[in-house]
Amino acid sequence: MKPRHVTIKDLAKALDLSVATISRAFNDKYDIKKETRELILKKADELGYKPNPIAKKLIQQRSFNIGVVVPEFITSFFPKVLSGIQEVLIAKGYQVLIMETGESCERELEVIKTLEESMVDGMLISLSKETHNVDYINKLITNGLPVVLFNRVSEDIMAPKVLFDDYKWAFFATERLIEAGYKNIFHYAAPSSLSLSKKRINGFVSALKKHGLLESCEQVIETGFTIQDGEAITEKLLDEGKAFDAIFSSNDRSAIGAIRVLKRRGYKIPEEIGIMGFSESSLATVVEPELSSVEQPTTKMGRVSAELLLRMIDSETNEQLHDVVLGGKIHVRESSMK
Amino acid sequence: MKPRHVTIKDLAKALDLSVATISRAFNDKYDIKKETRELILKKADELGYKPNPIAKKLIQQRSFNIGVVVPEFITSFFPKVLSGIQEVLIAKGYQVLIMETGESCERELEVIKTLEESMVDGMLISLSKETHNVDYINKLITNGLPVVLFNRVSEDIMAPKVLFDDYKWAFFATERLIEAGYKNIFHYAAPSSLSLSKKRINGFVSALKKHGLLESCEQVIETGFTIQDGEAITEKLLDEGKAFDAIFSSNDRSAIGAIRVLKRRGYKIPEEIGIMGFSESSLATVVEPELSSVEQPTTKMGRVSAELLLRMIDSETNEQLHDVVLGGKIHVRESSMK
DNA sequence: TTGTAGGCGTTATCAC
DNA sequence: GTGATAACGCCTACAA
Numbered sequence A, B: 001m002k003p004r005h006v007t008i009k010d011l012a013k014a015l016d017l018s019v020a021t022i023s024r025a026f027n028d029k030y031d032i033k034k035e036t037r038e039l040i041l042k043k044a045d046e047l048g049y050k051p052n053p054i055a056k057k058l059i060q061q062r063s064f065n066i067g068v069v070v071p072e073f074i075t076s077f078f079p080k081v082l083s084g085i086q087e088v089l090i091a092k093g094y095q096v097l098i099m100e101t102g103e104s105c106e107r108e109l110e111v112i113k114t115l116e117e118s119m120v121d122g123m124l125i126s127l128s129k130e131t132h133n134v135d136y137i138n139k140l141i142t143n144g145l146p147v148v149l150f151n152r153v154s155e156d157i158m159a160p161k162v163l164f165d166d167y168k169w170a171f172f173a174t175e176r177l178i179e180a181g182y183k184n185i186f187h188y189a190a191p192s193s194l195s196l197s198k199k200r201i202n203g204f205v206s207a208l209k210k211h212g213l214l215e216s217c218e219q220v221i222e223t224g225f226t227i228q229d230g231e232a233i234t235e236k237l238l239d240e241g242k243a244f245d246a247i248f249s250s251n252d253r254s255a256i257g258a259i260r261v262l263k264r265r266g267y268k269i270p271e272e273i274g275i276m277g278f279s280e281s282s283l284a285t286v287v288e289p290e291l292s293s294v295e296q297p298t299t300k301m302g303r304v305s306a307e308l309l310l311r312m313i314d315s316e317t318n319e320q321l322h323d324v325v326l327g328g329k330i331h332v333r334e335s336s337m338k
Numbered sequence C: 001t002t003g004t005a006g007g008c009g010t011t012a013t014c015a016c
Numbered sequence D: 001g002t003g004a005t006a007a008c009g010c011c012t013a014c015a016a
Helices: A008-015 A019-026 A036-045 A053-060 A077-090 A105-117 A136-143 A164-179 A195-210 A227-240 A250-265 A298-314 B010-014 B019-026 B035-049 B053-062 B079-090 B105-116 B135-142 B166-177 B195-210 B227-239 B252-264 B298-314
Strands: A067-070 A095-100 A123-126 A149-151 A161-164 A185-189 A220-222 A246-249 A272-276 A293-295 A325-326 A329-333 B063-069 B097-102 B122-125 B146-148 B161-164 B184-188 B221-222 B244-251 B274-276 B292-293 B322-324 B329-331
Touching: A008 A019, A008 A036, A019 B105, A036 B097, A053 B053, A067 A077, A067 A149, A077 A095, A077 A298, A077 B097, A095 B079, A095 B097, A105 A123, A105 A136, A123 A298, A123 B184, A136 A149, A136 B244, A164 A185, A164 A195, A164 A246, A164 A272, A164 A329, A185 A195, A185 A227, A185 A250, A185 B274, A185 B329, A195 B097, A227 A250, A246 A250, A246 B010, A246 B252, A298 A325, A298 B135, A325 B298, B010 B019, B063 B079, B063 B105, B079 B195, B079 B298, B097 B105, B097 B161, B105 B122, B105 B135, B122 B298, B135 B146, B146 B298, B161 B166, B166 B184, B166 B195, B166 B244, B166 B274, B166 B292, B166 B329, B184 B195, B184 B227, B195 B221, B227 B252, B244 B252, B252 B274, B292 B322
Parallel strands: A067 A095, A067 A123, A123 A149, A149 A161, A161 A325, A185 A220, A185 A246, A246 A272, B063 B097, B063 B122, B122 B146, B146 B161, B161 B322, B184 B221, B184 B244, B244 B274
Antiparallel strands: A293 A329, B292 B329
16 A cells, blocks of 8 residues: 655656756756746645655765664653754754664664664764674774764774763762762762763762772772662662762662662661762652752753764765763752751 | 765676676575575675665665654653564664654644655654644545554544553553542543543543542543643642542653642641552652552554554555554552552 | 756566 | 666756
């Protein structure tokens, strides 16, 4: 049941004009008499003619497809970034092919190959947390495919990156806890395969050092992204009798896991233990006490990444574009107000 | 900086074969000697040749693009449905073009036109809450475009629909509250422009009637989707001195808004007032008390919708496909355990 | 200002 | 089994 589309020929026949003239009417860079143009446009509307984008792509040797690779869209982070990406790309006449890797590196390779076969004009990639081998992406880039990395990046990929200033905002967030009077702060770090993890750890450690509060390397603990991860690690720490009076988590969900366990065990938040999250999910204002968190500029990150990619696609030269580092905002809420 | 792609001609020249033979090697429905086939595939791999999907689409008169229209992807509901949609469509070699309407009917019309111009082979649509005029969609369907509606549907569109059994599960959810001992239950309904709103209202009302608990039509109150909407309406009810001992909300967020206001005003949940949400967002297990909610089969809804659409696309006949109604699951949590 | 014709990279229908 | 060749719908020199 395929709808039959009206073609340029149908229109030419209907108006007794050549296809060339019709084409010109739709691409106003050529000379064409105003009246014929209007006549054509009117008739086109009447017959429901629209230039076939596929034929156009074939002749222009461009797919006008942009591939976007994200780890997941279950948390609201990536969907928000996607909104920003779509906003600028669709406005410029591109189609956006969104692919989800489910945090798996095999799936990531698969979807990248699918996008490659779709002849995308460029890719926007946020790596999965498992990813360690980036050879294939580098090969594509070497072959001339414009690629921009965002959020989940790798230093091993030779592409411009759009990121949040994780170091700085982890530093700030930690300082907020220190200013509030917490002295023995632990950090729940993201999986170490992510470069943002290291940066947040560094920001955390620097802040502690600045205030002379770094006690041991045990204060940084790697954990996952889920509430369960946060619960598990918190229970482990408590069972081991670790002493801390604040947690700065790399992620709102694991922070919430911590809150749950602490409350269950009778600790008072924020009086005895302060909590600071990261990412500003919608959960932050729903938990009790409300969770302090670092807000990342999600939609903006999407917009900026898309704009950067468009610049790469349009530029004839091979000018190396610079990374873009975005700032955020800290929401101080009850969970860290000692 | 466009990468130049290897074409079928390059390969033909390199192997001193005709393009026809190359083409055959890649579409094994034709007769071709095994050895030449293997030779071609080997050389293709060597030169990095991949059939150009755009040319293929042009000649096959199919875009292999499917358009998906959703109101938003900020809450996790639609992203989860999208996962299901992508899963089946990508496996079948389709590209998925995802468009967001932001709950605006003008934007909805725009994105549908964009998809139409992209010559999608079919569309999966979930209407925005503002939508009232569906003429354009009906026109497309009349012209032969396969369309499947999901979740946010309209009876005025002549297309198969995939939905949740809102009536039944609203009925069940209300009965759970009644069974728990609540007697004066109010319903926060979704905007009346959505057909799911009416169905949930009917389910609610039927359950009350069955148990002889319907007092007045004031028990159904239309409200929005946000926490703020829930807060506002709850404050209004309390200020007006309305007496109720339970709220069944059409939406987790407005239920959470209700919880907040009630707690702020000193009501005990679930002892004095019981709350039941709808949609099973990730927020449900984070609020306190944890929110009872009706879980909808999100990913499955996506898969089923996509499969239905594929069947429409493949069917030569005009057989009218039937709507699919999916069941869910009620999570009874603290908020409704009197 | 408009028409003619070649070509974009495929597939498919003929011959051979 | 394989090779020409005409489509598919459009753009764009070049000619008129």
